[in-house]
Amino acid sequence: MPRKLSNALTPLAVKNAKPGRHADGGGLHLLVKETGARSWVYRFMLKGKSRDVGLGAAGPGGISLADARTARDALRLKVKAGIDPLEERQQAATEALAAAQAAAIARMTFKAVAEAYIGANEASWRNDKHRQQWRNTLASYVYPVMGELPVADIGTAHVLKILEPIWQDKPETASRIRGRIETVLDAAKARGYRDGENPARWRGHIAQILPPRSRLTRGHHKAMPYEAIPAFMAKLRERNATAALALEFVILTATRTSEVLGATWAEVDLDRAIWTVPASRMKAGKEHRIPLSSRAVEILEAMKPLGKANLFPADKADKLSTMAMSMLLRRMMVECTVHGFRSGFRDWAAECTGYALEVCEMALAHVIGNKSEAAYRRGDLFDKRRRLMADWATYCANNGAAGAKVSPIRGAAA
Structure with a gap:
């Protein structure tokens, strides 16, 4: 039988050992790599299998020979008791990792998760207004x-504390806030920061506590009757301000506020009288070509001398505020919304013209609800829409202001 080694190594031998494995006895080995790096290893047999467990670095700054032997002796006692040192170490590492993760989750606040969600997703949102609303309503x-609460601890009581004070008075805002809270908490669950049901979920949960929005006063877009639009346009043209021209342009093109305020000269072909809104700025996510009436072209020609990238810039910003046109309507004491003029245009087209439904709907860039019809419709009915928008411009100017000219803007006053 081979002789068992016992204390075969000395400190000097440890220092001068060549690359390889050097036994000290009792399962303790010194490993020396070609680089000169040295480490202690304890080899043991358990359940018929030979296994190695590292003890740490050897040599200067590492574990001494005496300490390595002490560590070996402690592990030998565990092996004799049927304990696998490697499994024990792995279990300890797993428990430490779990504890660290639990501590990290406990520190993960709702705000941190929300900001991370916004940062990861805002690039896919269509416009700046949507990004701003997310941040503003949460703040x-x-x-x-x-x-600042741990996202794992948020429950129904917290959600209701936010929603109940505004559910009746601000139903639209409250509904959107609830949806945003639900989204953030879903994101937190997906990342492993919380478990269980979402306390902001509407169906089967919040719906059992708060009345649905259909029973509350809903925020419709109040529209001006189309019969009153020509007189309003005449008064609007008396105001030589950027906000007034922007609002007139919105009405003449039957577009949305965000589409006009975000419009740049790169989207406009004045020679062909076409404005092309890219898909990234359209609600339906599809490029929209808009034929410009002669009046709409006049407005743009008046804005061009300002030399800004956006069609309708403000004094100290690239574009007008989203509230600029709404505030103008208030100053003019008009009780309707900017978006409501699209309804006026649609009512006029239906009641006063013979244009087909699809021409009117395409002028408003509405999505085709019928999938079969959408599949067969390839064009955008542009020529027919050009005639429609020219007729709309003529109608809007039939209050005696048809020959009105636009004075060049000297400043971007609202």
Whole structure:
């Protein structure tokens, strides 16, 4: 039988050992690599299998020979008791990792998850207004209540504390806030920061506590009757301000506020009288070509001398505020919304013209609800829409202001 080694190594031998494995006895080995790096290893037999467990670095700054032997002796006792040192170490590492993860989750706040979600997804959102609304509503209504709370601890009571004070008075805002809270909490669950049901879920949960929005006053877009639009346009043209021209342009093109305020000269072909809104800025996510009436072209020609990238810039910004046209309507004491003029255009087209439904709907860039019809419709009915928008411009100017000219804007006053 081979002789068992016992204390075969000395400190000097450890220092001068050549690359390879050097036994000290009792399962303790010194490993020396070609690089000169040295480490201690304890080899043991358990359940008929030979296994190695590292003890740490050897040599200067590492574990001494004496300490390595002490560590070996402790592990030998465990092996004799049927304990696998490697499994024990792995179990300890797993428990430490779990504890660290639990501590990290406990520190993960609702605000941190929300900001991470916004940062990861805002590039896919269609416009700046949507991004701003996400941040503003969370900062104003949600963060003061539960922004700094661990996201794992948020429950129904926290959600209701936010929603109940505004559910009746601000139903549209409250509904959107609830949806945003639900989205953030879903994201938190997907990342492993919380478990269980979503306390902001509407169906089968919040719906059992708060009345549905259909029973509340809903925020419709109040429209001006189309019969009143020509007189309004005449008064609007008396105001030589950027906001007034922008609003007139919105009405003449039957477009949305965000589409006009975000419009740049790169989208406009004045020679062909065409404005092309890219898919990234359209609600339906599809490019929309808009034929410009002669009046709409006049407005753009008046704005061009300003030399800004956007069609309708502000004094100290690239574009007008989203509230500029709404505030103008208030100053003119008109009780309707900017978006409501699209309804006026649609009513006029239906009641006063013979244009087909699909021409009118395409002028508004509405999505075709019928999938079969959408599949067969390849064109955008542009020539027919050009005649429609020219007729609309003529109608809007039939209050005696048909020959009105636009004075060049000297400043971007609202």
